[in-house]
Amino acid sequence: MAGFLDNFRWPECECIDWSERRNAVASVVAGILFFTGWWIMIDAAVVYPKPEQLNHTFHTCGVFSTLAFFMINAVSNAQVRGDSYESGCLGRTGARVWLFIGFMLMFGSLIASMWILFGAYVTQILTLLRQTTEALS
Template identity: 70%
Template sequence: MGVGELRMCMTELSEAKSDLSKGSTSKSENKRIMSGFLDGIRCGDCECNVDWGERRNTIASIAAGVLFFTGWWIIIDAAVKYPDQGQFHHAYHTCGVIATVAFLMINAVSNGQVRGDSYSEGCMGQTGARVWLFIGFMLAFGSLIASMWILFGGFVVPQKPVVYPGIAIFFQNAFIFFGGLVFKFGRTEDLWQ
């Protein structure tokens, strides 16, 4: 829809509005004018039409990288802002490290290996891939649950004056967890086969 067509629609709409304010338009004619206003507008019908199916792996990888980076950026910000052990105990970084290891474990196994579609059995085959993926998901969920425990047990319930480090730990683990899910299930393996 060009600018001229949009101006024409806006002119028709303003004329219909002025007629409506005079009371000369019936209710059915008013519905026809309003429904015709959006008929010419199409979403995604521009010259820069992008085929998102071909770029699925790229978009999923970028989104997962941004989530992973954001998680670590938040915790580094909290560690720099609260360097004292009393405000932010440095052992709390363990959750983020375990979440990162889980991220790597989950994405080290392809979906084809889990399904048994791969050509080579590897060292442990399909069962080993499933066990590896299960352990990775256990570590990911465990670090997310532990970060919630740290948030509430270490910062909210004791009513500490500064709660931001606990929130940072939770969001770090949540972003790493969701980044791992996006990287694992957002990509497709069809391009390699």
């Protein structure tokens, strides 16, 4: 993922050196998006406090995603490459395993949230649409 934006040409602005700050900017944008997601989820939990309106067990995907977010951001590129991390629990291998577990948690929570979206909400909307079209005809 480190070379994802290498071929992308930013607009030339001499006041900002994007080459050194690319990862920092991407981290800040990811943090803002993550904060916005939590803000919307907390707002929905406050507006719909009853479990019949909003199942609060669905927030576990957000909790695991937050845990994975911190796990992934705790490992630097130098630790994965082995440039600056020789000691520790397992050295470079430990950093890679930690990063792999973080990505697995992140993708698992993403898949679970899509399952919840389609299983709990999209199927209800399709059922309601089917019932209204049958009632109209």
